[in-house]
Amino acid sequence: MILKCFKYPNGMLLLFSMLSSTAFAQQEYSIQLLPQTYRNVQETVVLSPPEVNQVVVPAQFNSVTGVIVTAEAHCEGESLVPKSLTIVVEAAHSGIEYYPAKYDTITENVTVRPGTAEWWQTETGAFEYFATEPDIRQVVKRIETKPSTERRIDIPARTRDISVRVRAADAIPLSDCARIIPAQTQVISRRVITEPAQVRTISIPAKNATITRRVSNAQTLTITEESGAFRETLAVDGIMPPNPFPGTLYKPEIENNNCVLWKSFSKDNATVEKGRFPWPPPNPSTESTLPDTMFAGVETLGDMNKLLAKALDAMGYQDRRRKYYPVPHGFALLTEIEQIDDTGMPLSGNARWTDDIYVIDPPSILGWLKALVTKATGRFRVFALIVTSEDVNTEAEFTDRELALDWLNSGTGALNRDRAACQFTAAHRVTALVYEFEHPEREKPYLVSNTRINHIAGSGLRTQLINAGATP
């Protein structure tokens, strides 16, 4: 069973009724589960981000011509002196080195249709849970891994050396020459910058894709009072059983401590009895109901569990298995099977948890001699602490220690959170059922029907509960 505590928001206890209404406090309600609805949502997925490309436009030049004198005018017969002349054919300017951005492609999963998880109400009024897998598509995206960079570089001027001839420093003036040889010239071309190098930016817009997603709306329950006095619609989250099994039907039942129990069934209407402690429990070797005055301050089943767990830890069970089972209006807590002596005291150390019946505790020569000449008999015990407001009427026959071991292999290791939140009412009692087994040498273990051992005293349960916070 899955326990879900649900209180109507205004403090009123809510009753769920199916085809056959369940009466409580003269009020009757019906519940209707609305089917899951969906809506389409358009979503834009960016396939590649906007890019900025840059193009380097080199410097622009114009050619201009000029005339240079390669030989000065001079007198006939005069020797000219050679001279080297450096002319700039291209002025110094700046250039740009550009490194474009680097990109990579990745594949990303995009959920086009989410997995559905919805409840359906059957004709018999039970609830069934359905779940489907999501529809996931793969989208290829382009992402920038390294941005573009640019670098300005200086380009030096280009020069050219020309050999010219000039008159000597002591040459006679031209006007004194008998005959003047005219100057010789040469036309040269030079490049002048008209436009410096620059970077031109080109923007490339992002590339997008539109995906239509199917999104579920919150599923709701509509609760209507039979007389039609009010009608309320509530979201199913927080009401329906947590962690449901697909294919299993669930029906609610009301407990008298403001808790709703969701009872689970397989589709052929057989009760799903996974890991249940038998109810009513089998006849124990002995039982003892603890006085309810001890638990005056306990408010919830979770508080009760904490008290019991603290007491059990102090009794030496702290690192051992502990199993919980749901029982009507409460829970059963089973301790690890332990080996005890003839007075009900647990054996010491590891001997307590072993099923070796030949163990000698405490180790002594006398103990060994006794073991040598007498038949070995192991004595074992399991505590089943039942917290419930129902009467604990044990009835079934129970002889097999292996069944007790099965209890410790099933169940849960902790009290269900929803059950822990249930109230510990004045009607709740704590009953300790003790299953004692004897295992003689060469025989099968059997349940001791009427034990002479006082297990409650021998284990110190009552003392430890008081130490843990119970009222003496």
Place this chain on the structure above:
Amino acid sequence: MTEGRLPAKYCQQRLTMLWLIGGGASFLLLFIQSTSGKHDPPVSDWLLKAIIPTLTLMIGALVTLSIAAKPKEGEAPPTSDKFLYRVAMGLSGFYLLLLFILLLQSASADINKIIENVGLMITSVQSLVGLALGAFFVKR
């Protein structure tokens, strides 16, 4: 007495004493355990078969010797090999010790499982003991 030989009667008596003491101790322990129900009859049977037949042979041989006619005068008493005597004593002591240890182990484990594990080993030693004792207790 020739070197390396011992009187046969001496060897027989010594061996019988060893078996009576060693076997007797195991028998006594087995008896106490059986009265408390520690062992099932099959276990007792197995252990008794390991002790009683050999003791029966020894006692029977000694009885026969005791009622036999005295040796003629001048006739040397029978002797037995010294080395073989020591081997027989050693094997017998070892075998009886094994049986006693097996019974002691029943304080901490199921004796059926112990016998299952070591039974064949004990039987093998028993065969050797039987062979060795045959030199002293079988009619010449």
